[in-house]
Amino acid sequence: MTGQREKLILSKEDVNNNNNNNNGTWSNSVPTFSDLPSCLLELILSFLLLKDNISASAVCKAWRTAAEYVRVVEKHPWVIYIPLCGTLIDLFDPLPWKRYTLNLPEMDGSFVCYSKDGWLLMRRTNLVDLFFFNPYTRELITLPKYNSQFQKIAFSSAPTSGTCVSVTLNFSLKYLLSIRICYPGATEWITMEFPFSLDFDPFRHSNLIYANDHFFYFTGGILFEFDPATRTLNHQAWDEYRRPHGRFFYLMEQKGELFLMYACGSVTPKVYKLSSSKWEEISSATFDGLTIFASRYSSVTRMDVLGLRNSVYLAKYGSYGMQCEFYSFREGRLLKPLIVSQMLDEPNFVEGLWIEPPPCKDVLDFKLRKGKAKVTIAL
Structure with a gap:
C-alpha cells in the first residue's frame, strides 16, 4: 500500500x-x-x-x-524606548541584544499611548492633540482634537489600511463607561455611554487590544468586549478570578485566541487562555512554542520564534535606563533581567513598548550606540 x-x-x-x-x-x-x-x-x-x-x-x-x-519564521518585535523629553529614540532587538538610535524630532513633546502594525499612537503634552506616527517612514497622521481624559486607547490596524478605527475607554463615573470612536479623516470623536453595575479598579486593569473585529479590555475580573461596527458592549465575569495584590495584567491575542498574563517582581508570570468562555491556566508543558512580548501600552505574541520559544519578555520603564525582563517557562523562573545600559546622563522618564521591527535596517538612518549598545545581566 x-x-x-x-x-x-x-x-x-x-x-x-x-x-x-x-x-x-x-x-x-x-x-x-x-x-x-x-x-x-x-x-x-x-x-x-x-x-x-x-x-x-x-x-x-x-x-x-x-x-x-x-520555512516561515515569525519576526519578533523590538522594544522602542521613548523619553518624555528629547528626540533620540532607542530601538532594542532582544534576540542579538543590539540597540539602535533614531533621531525623530516629530516626537518631541509627546508621549506614546499605543503601538500596532509598526505605528505609534502619540499624544502631545497639551493632552488635546493625538496623532499616528510611523518611526520608520516618518509619516504622521493627525486625529481630531480630544478634549477629555481616558484610561485606555487603542486602534484596530494601521491608519493607512482604510479600515482603522480608534477607541478610547473612560470610566468617568463609578458605574458609567464612556467609549469614544474615531476614524482617520473624521472631524470629531463619536461618544457613547454604557451603564454597568460592576466596580472598576483603576489600579487593576489590562491594556486594550483588538481581535476578531472587537476591542477587549480586562479589569476587576471582568472581560469587556466592544463591537465598533454595532457599537455594542458586552462583558463576561471570571468566576475563578484570583489576583495577588500588586500584580499587573497584560492582555494579548494569538490567531484570534485571547491570552491574559499577570506578573509581579521575580515571580514567574501566570498565563491564561480564554477557552469556551473560561480562563484556563497554561503550564510550561502546554506553552507549545508561544512567546509573549508584554508592555504597558502594547502586548503581542509570536509562535515558534527561534531562540525565544516558551518565554516572556517584559519591557519595563523608568527614570534613568531601560530594562527588559526575561522569563523562561522551560526553566520555570526569571532569568535575571536584561539591563540595557543607561540612555541618558540625567533623569528623564522613559517609556518602553513593543513595535514591529523595521522592514530593512539598511535603508533606515540607524546608528548603533557605540559604547552603550551593550546589554548586561543584572545580578
Missing part, C-alpha cells in the same frame, strides 16, 4: 521517468519520497510546523533545500 500511495502522488511523466531504463524496459524499482518533484515536496513541507520542518530538513539535501525554501 505504501508503494501504491507514493506512485499516486507522482505525475505520470515522473512515474515513467523513474520506472523506465535507458532501453525503454520496465524497472521493478519503487519510487520513494526522495523522488518527489521539488514543487510537490515544497507544497507538502509548507504545511508542517516549524519544529517538524526543521526535522524534515535533516532527511536529505533535497528535503533540506525544500524545507528551507518554505
Whole structure:
C-alpha cells in the first residue's frame, strides 16, 4: 500500500521517468519520497510546523533545500524606548541584544499611548492633540482634537489600511463607561455611554487590544468586549478570578485566541487562555512554542520564534535606563533581567513598548550606540 500511495502522488511523466531504463524496459524499482518533484515536496513541507520542518530538513539535501525554501519564521518585535523629553529614540532587538538610535524630532513633546502594525499612537503634552506616527517612514497622521481624559486607547490596524478605527475607554463615573470612536479623516470623536453595575479598579486593569473585529479590555475580573461596527458592549465575569495584590495584567491575542498574563517582581508570570468562555491556566508543558512580548501600552505574541520559544519578555520603564525582563517557562523562573545600559546622563522618564521591527535596517538612518549598545545581566 505504501508503494501504491507514493506512485499516486507522482505525475505520470515522473512515474515513467523513474520506472523506465535507458532501453525503454520496465524497472521493478519503487519510487520513494526522495523522488518527489521539488514543487510537490515544497507544497507538502509548507504545511508542517516549524519544529517538524526543521526535522524534515535533516532527511536529505533535497528535503533540506525544500524545507528551507518554505520555512516561515515569525519576526519578533523590538522594544522602542521613548523619553518624555528629547528626540533620540532607542530601538532594542532582544534576540542579538543590539540597540539602535533614531533621531525623530516629530516626537518631541509627546508621549506614546499605543503601538500596532509598526505605528505609534502619540499624544502631545497639551493632552488635546493625538496623532499616528510611523518611526520608520516618518509619516504622521493627525486625529481630531480630544478634549477629555481616558484610561485606555487603542486602534484596530494601521491608519493607512482604510479600515482603522480608534477607541478610547473612560470610566468617568463609578458605574458609567464612556467609549469614544474615531476614524482617520473624521472631524470629531463619536461618544457613547454604557451603564454597568460592576466596580472598576483603576489600579487593576489590562491594556486594550483588538481581535476578531472587537476591542477587549480586562479589569476587576471582568472581560469587556466592544463591537465598533454595532457599537455594542458586552462583558463576561471570571468566576475563578484570583489576583495577588500588586500584580499587573497584560492582555494579548494569538490567531484570534485571547491570552491574559499577570506578573509581579521575580515571580514567574501566570498565563491564561480564554477557552469556551473560561480562563484556563497554561503550564510550561502546554506553552507549545508561544512567546509573549508584554508592555504597558502594547502586548503581542509570536509562535515558534527561534531562540525565544516558551518565554516572556517584559519591557519595563523608568527614570534613568531601560530594562527588559526575561522569563523562561522551560526553566520555570526569571532569568535575571536584561539591563540595557543607561540612555541618558540625567533623569528623564522613559517609556518602553513593543513595535514591529523595521522592514530593512539598511535603508533606515540607524546608528548603533557605540559604547552603550551593550546589554548586561543584572545580578
